[in-house]
Amino acid sequence: MSDNRFHPLRLLRAFLRPIDPVLALIMAVLFGYAFVLMSSASPERLDSQTMHFVIAVVVMWCAAAIPGQRLLSLALPLYLLGVVLLIGVALFGEVSKGAQRWLDIGITRIQPSELMKIAMPMMLAWFFQQREGRIGWREFIFAGLLLAVPVALIVRQPDLGTSLLVAAAGFYVIFFAGLSWKLIAPVVIVGSLGIGSIVAFGDSLCQPGVEWVGIREYQKHRVCTLLDPTQDPLGKGFHIIQSTIAIGSGGVLGKGWMAGTQTHLAFLPERHTDFIFAVLAEEFGLGGAAVLLVVYLLLILRGFQIAAMAPTLGTRLLAGAVTMIFFTYAFVNMGMVSGILPVVGVPLPFISYGGTALVTLCLGVGILMSIRRSRLANKS
Structure with a gap:
């Protein structure tokens, strides 16, 4: 019994x-x-x-209760939803303090760029899993395009902080997927030279009108x-x-x-x-x-x-x-x-x-x- x-x-x-x-x-x-x-x-x-x-704790528990592979299956719809909402911000978003970052959906205002901080790495992780064993330069280029679309829309708002976080989240997935150091090193070198130039010639570069x-x-x-x-x-x-x-x-x-x-x-x-x-x-x-x-x-x-x-x-x-x-x-x-x-x-x-x-x-x-x-x- x-x-x-x-x-x-x-x-x-x-x-x-x-x-x-x-x-x-x-x-x-x-x-x-x-x-x-x-x-x-x-x-x-x-x-x-x-x-x-x-x-936040309720959201954390709900995510923890969902199997990892099922979470990845949500990556594509979440990514597409985020991009559509970012386009909506660009077309109909509310302007506050000189930035157009919020979208009024009737019952509340949302900031779609926040969604992309998680949707972006989920999307790229799902993409590389689909191409497991066949990851080459074409996959890295396509992944870069997937990353560039939401980052460009967020930069346009403008929201430099969030765009950097979304770009970093996507880059980490691409890097862990096997991106060669031969492609990363030139970017690091150019960036270091740029930062060094700004520090060295900051007095002249920061003048009004430059x-x-x-x-x-x-x-x-x-x-x-x-x-x-x-x-x-x-x-x-x-x-x-x-x-x-x-x-x-x-x-x-x-x-x-x-x-x-x-x-x-x-x-x-x-x-x-x-x-x-x-x-x-x-x-x-x-x-x-x-x-x-x-x-x-x-x-x-x-x-x-x-x-x-x-x-x-x-x-x-x-x-x-x-x-x-x-x-x-x-x-x-x-x-x-x-x-x-x-x-x-x-x-x-x-x-x-x-x-x-x-x-x-x-x-x-x-x-x-x-x-x-x-x-x-x-x-x-």
């Missing part, structure tokens, strides 16, 4: 089955960091950010401000100057929680979003920042471990690319807050205020959990 009684433990096991305990522990630490920093930087936003956390080919005026100002923020200390250089002051003044152990002067005297701009790392460095010092770096490193190592053990080519490529997305977010945010990269509006992953980026990143964590679960299912 079967036992149909309700078993809470059985229900709990079913709920926890998709969850990777290592990733779950790492996420708990990152959410703890976020809660502590948000309580200091912007306590009035803590309730709404808590709701964002709840939504146009940079293929670069918008506001993007030129961002680079020139990075080279010398003191040229406009109360304008475009204000963010970098104040964030570096906050980071430097924190010392080794910091000034203490909720005791940061740059933060609480309102000198630090965007302290709850893009510049929340400066809040961390000011209040918890080098020690607190180092612990966060270790947590990010553990997240990346776990992601690569899952990628290395993934059962198929597509899931390996997707897991590797998603892991590198986490690295890119953290590296770019910390770089721009520290004054070594231009300010491009990239949040600190899992910690900065905001729902869209948090949900996107937690979706990535859910994808890693799904791929890890698929490997365990194949072994059994």
Whole structure:
């Protein structure tokens, strides 16, 4: 006779089955960091950010519960949907702060470029899996075209930060699929020479009236401000100057929680979003920042471990690319807050205020959990 009684433990096991305990522990630490920093930087936003956390965790669990191969089967429709929505933004999108990034779909406004951060690597991973064993230069060219379409549409909005993240996510898949270093090296060399030229001749290149080919005026100002923020200390250089002051003044152990002067005297701009790392460095010092770096490193190592053990080519490529997305977010945010990269509006992953980026990143964590679960299912 079967036992149909309700078993809470059985229900709990079913709920926890998709969850990777290592990733779950790492996420708990990152959410703890976020809660502590948000309580200091912007306590009035803590309730709404808590709701964002709840939504993001639900999305993460849903993604983790879907088998990895089934996730890849959604790649093509998600990619096509994202491209169509980006075209809709170009034709009918709402303009806000000089950028056309939002699309009103009646019940709410959406930012389709965020969808492409995950849809792009999924699409390319699915594509290379379909061509497994036959990957040659034609496949790499076609993959490059698939990547170029959404990136061009996002650049047009303009949204340099998101376009770089989408381009990086797609490039990681192409690289892991076997792109030759002979093709990458020339691009790296040309880019290094370009950066070196800007640094060496920045004084003349940043003069008013000097146009940079293929670069918008506001993007030129961002680079020139990075080279010398003191040229406009109360304008475009204000963010970098104040964030570096906050980071430097924190010392080794910091000034203490909720005791940061740059933060609480309102000198630090965007302290709850893009510049929340400066809040961390000011209040918890080098020690607190180092612990966060270790947590990010553990997240990346776990992601690569899952990628290395993934059962198929597509899931390996997707897991590797998603892991590198986490690295890119953290590296770019910390770089721009520290004054070594231009300010491009990239949040600190899992910690900065905001729902869209948090949900996107937690979706990535859910994808890693799904791929890890698929490997365990194949072994059994």
